[in-house]
Amino acid sequence: MPVQYYIFLSIALFCIGVMGVLMRRNAIIIFMCIELMLNAVNLLMVAFSKMWADAGRVDASSAQLFVFFIMVVAAAEVAIGLAIITMVYRNTHSVDINILNRLKN
Amino acid sequence: MGSIQQIIFMVLSVIALASALGVVLSKNPVTSVLCLIVTFFAIAGHYVMMNAQFLAVVHIIVYAGAIMVLFLYVLMLMNLNAELEPQKRNWLKYAGAISGGALLVVLVAALRDASMPAMSTANNDIGLVHNLGMVLFRQYVVPFEVSSILFLSAMIGAVVIGRKED
Numbered sequence: 443m444p445v446q447y448y449i450f451l452s453i454a455l456f457c458i459g460v461m462g463v464l465m466r467r468n469a470i471i472i473f474m475c476i477e478l479m480l481n482a483v484n485l486l487m488v489a490f491s492k493m494w495a496d497a498g499r500v501d502a503s504s505a506q507l508f509v510f511f512i513m514v515v516a517a518a519e520v521a522i523g524l525a526i527i528t529m530v531y532r533n534t535h536s537v538d539i540n541i542l543n544r545l546k547n
Numbered sequence: 548m549g550s551i552q553q554i555i556f557m558v559l560s561v562i563a564l565a566s567a568l569g570v571v572l573s574k575n576p577v578t579s580v581l582c583l584i585v586t587f588f589a590i591a592g593h594y595v596m597m598n599a600q601f602l603a604v605v606h607i608i609v610y611a612g613a614i615m616v617l618f619l620y621v622l623m624l625m626n627l628n629a630e631l632e633p634q635k636r637n638w639l640k641y642a643g644a645i646s647g648g649a650l651l652v653v654l655v656a657a658l659r660d661a662s663m664p665a666m667s668t669a670n671n672d673i674g675l676v677h678n679l680g681m682v683l684f685r686q687y688v689v690p691f692e693v694s695s696i697l698f699l700s701a702m703i704g705a706v707v708i709g710r711k712e713d
Contacts, residue, residue, distance in 0.1 A: 443551055443553065443666050444662075444663075444666065445665065445666050446658075446663070448660075450658075451560050453565065453654045454651065457643075457648070458570075460647045461643055462571035465569075466554065470576055471570070471576060471579055471624065471681040474570060474580065474583050475571065478586065481601065481610075484602075484606075485593055485594075488593075490620055491599070492599070493664055496665070496666055497664040502673055503678055504687075505620055506599055506601075506673065509602055509680075510693060513606065514612070514694045514697070516610075517613065517614060518698055519700075519706045520618075521701050521702065522704050522705055524618070524621050525705040525709040532567075533702050537625070544705075
């Protein structure tokens with residue numbers, strides 16, 4: 443099982459996430475695409491951890507702990523972000539990010 | 548396609564990629580959330596295939612159990628489960644799709660010839676909770692405590708932001 447398979451799968455998932463952020467206007471969907479990108483990175487990091495563990499490195503489990511911390515940060519980010527989106531919806535009655543460009547001027 | 552592991556890898560990858568495309572392309576936000584849950588389960592299957600059982604369980608509990616429920620709550624509470632994007636400028640959509648595809652092509656071309664150590668099919672126990680707990684509480688105690696403070700501040704911040712001011 444070459445590690446390249448996992449690399450290309452992660453690249454594909456990450457690019458789908460980037461595509462979603464660029465294409466969609468709904469703030470919640472953009473947020474979900476950010477979660478998708480974080481998960482692509484997590485998958486790649488677990489694959490590298492397995493790869494280095496098979497190659498005989500003893501500290502390969504640090505990568506899995508990094509994945510753990512990324513999950514922690516993602517959970518905190520979702521809590522704050524959804525609170526912000528709820529406030530935006532309460533003020534503008536929409537979650538379309540095109541409306542939010544009034545912050546520009 | 549020889550071994551059973553490659554077949555399982557292919558099936559999980561097809562499920563993950565198809566449901567990830569469903570997240571981006573579906574009109575209804577609730578459908579997007581459900582597709583994202585399917586993607587997370589497929590990724591958890593990949594973790595199990597790579598002997599990272601602890602991460603697979605945590606991934607299902609945190610993402611499918613907590614984060615996605617939060618997304619669904621917000622969607623249902625704001626009554627957003629209908630299509631609301633008027634989508635005037637269609638060329639922006641095409642520009643986004645082309646940019647993402649170009650990024651895909653560049654990354655694949657850059658990493659196509661990279662040589663790396665092979666992953667064996669041997670079992671190792673670095674992903675089990677005993678080993679990860681040893682490493683976490685020996686080498687990464689300070690980041691662990693800092694992340695608890697991060698959680699506390701995120702909780703307080705969510706309450707402060709979401710409060711209705713009088």
